[in-house]
Amino acid sequence: MRRGELYRVKRPSTRDPRRFRIFAVVSRQVLIESRFSTVICAPVYTAYEGLTTQVPVGTDEGMKHDCGIHCDELVSIPKAMLTDFVSTLPREKILRLDEALRTALELHND
Template sequence: MRRGDLYRVYRGSKNDPKNYRVFAVVSRQILIDSKFSTVTCAPVYSSYAALSTQVLVGVNEGLKHDSAIHCDELVSIPKSLLTHYIGKLSYHKLARLREALLIALDIED
């Protein structure tokens, strides 16, 4: 598992209309490689509002259609649920993800 990997996760939530949702792993690599049982992820939605906290993704990353990673909606997900690998972000998209996370968390670079 690497930062920028995309996984389809069964949500099973009554609040989410979809049974499955794709998530991008955004935790730093040292945490991913540690014994911690969870990692921080950002959901991928088909909607895109051109916000600076959203990163466009699509078929090049293993998805069926154009979508966006929403960095304003970070969640902690158990590593054990990240089993259905979809694809990964390119170096350019990883850099864009970093920028979006800095903005979403209001961290000055």
């Protein structure tokens, strides 16, 4: 498992109406490789409003259609649930993901 990978998760929560949801792994690599049982992920939704906290993804990234990674809705997911690999984001999208996370968490350097 690596940062920037996309996984399809079955019933990620009882509140999610979808049978499956795709998530992007956003935790730092040292945490992913640790004994810690969960990683931080950002959900992928069909809605993409062009917000600075969203990253557009589509068929080039293994999606069935255009959608967006929503960095304002980070969740912790057990590593054991991340078994259905979809794809790896290209470097350009990982850089956009980094910027969206900085914006969502207000981590800009002044």
